[in-house]
Amino acid sequence: MLQTEKHYVQWQDNETSRNSRWLSESNQPPPARIVIVDDQTTADQAYRFACEGTSMLWRGDFHNARQLLQAMTRRIERTEQRKASKAAKSGKASTDATAIPNLFHLQRQAQGQRSRILSRVLLELDAGYSSRLRRAPDFSAACTAAFGELDEHCLISFRDLQGALGAAQWREKGVPISSLDLSIFPHYGVFAPTRHEYVQLMLDAPLPDTHDLAFDIGTGTGLLAIILAQRGVQQVVAIDLNPRALACAADNIQRLELTNVQLQQADLFPTEQPLANLIVCNPPWLPAKPSSPLEYAVYDANSAMLRGFLQGVSKHLAAQGEVWLILSDLAEHLQLRSREELLSWFSEAGLMVKYRLDTQPKHGRSQDATDPLFAARSAEITSLWCLTLRQQTE
Ligand SMILES: C[S@@+](CC[C@H](N)C(=O)[O-])C[C@H]1O[C@@H](n2cnc3c(N)ncnc32)[C@H](O)[C@@H]1O
Incomplete structure (x- = not known):
């Protein structure tokens, strides 16, 4: 159940080739394509990148990454609503006996798709889970508690990091x-x-x-x-x-x-x-x-x-x-x-x-x-x- 094997990701940091540990709690494969993004990147651009399967390594302000994720979530919700109303108009959302399990599986698929899109915003962390991003809090204790010790540079999705921070609050309260x-x-x-x-x-x-x-x-x-x-x-x-x-x-x-x-x-x-x-x-x-x-x-x-x-x-x-x-x-x-x-x-x-x-x-x-x-x-x-x-x- 837990990730026991170490995975690595090759990526281009401008002109330099890099190889970093890849941490993914949801067992997502290492990203195939990574672009560098920052505070200048708009939510529309980020959403487009994510939908076409490109991961984004965030180099802007830490809190702006959170806002970017919220803006991307709103775009996902709008797309889901548009799809639902289109299906309703075309009569696909039938109420026959199979509609309920179908609805459940469609909801699970949508959750999976949402998670894949949002997991494409990445952060890089140094050994001990330290971040060089502006205004980044100290999340080393939360990440060590969630994922274990880290003794090398890694890339991780911002969402996984948020999961660790949320869990640390539950664990404390x-x-x-x-x-x-x-x-x-x-x-x-x-x-x-x-x-x-x-x-x-x-x-x-x-x-x-x-x-x-x-x-x-x-x-x-x-x-x-x-x-x-x-x-x-x-x-x-x-x-x-x-x-x-x-x-x-x-x-x-x-x-x-x-x-x-x-x-x-x-x-x-x-x-x-x-x-x-x-x-x-x-x-x-x-x-x-x-x-x-x-x-x-x-x-x-x-x-x-x-x-x-x-x-x-x-x-x-x-x-x-x-x-x-x-x-x-x-x-x-x-x-x-x-x-x-x-x-x-x-x-x-x-x-x-x-x-x-x-x-x-x-x-x-x-x-x-x-x-x-x-x-x-x-x-x-x-x-x-x-x-x-x-x-x-x-
Ligand atoms: C719904 S949770 C219940 C947790 C706790 N008993 C409670 O009531 O709050 C189900 C638990 O079963 C564990 N589990 C799932 N498959 C298992 C297996 N084959 N053998 C032992 N535990 C398992 C999961 O890791 C999880 O902790």
């Missing part, structure tokens, strides 16, 4: 989780629980009678493991594939001085552990291909993690144990997965539903009537499915 009376501190590249209505479900579900050992599969910031530990589960093993998530969970667990949460890097299930009485999982909830490592927490191609979790969970669960699966039904409203399919996966895995708790998300996007996917988003329900082994009662 934390995300308050009011129902727990604590804050969680997300790290760069880790799912931030800003939509945390499911926390209440985790608090409302009665713990199984025996709760000496629980697993949290895909722990992210460690939030669900922390809830279980605070609710009295004696030992919690929290798993994630993403090393950034494990470092983040370790940070949050340490801040709360919890000594009964153990972390393990694994694909789904821990190794060398006895059977657990409770296994919780809040998997990425949309069956679609992640377009960058940062999207792995939200998008799950072909529901691979969800299905892998369901298929494997019975081997790790004690006979009287419970599985708590946190899952939004947005994928159902987007017609990307049906309820029947989900229920059949439970059944094929030898699981049955003991009960289900529901909550309705209240986040901004579910209230935004201008969003083309408003109908689906406003109908979304997040559930805690309590599942048990079928043979237990048969």
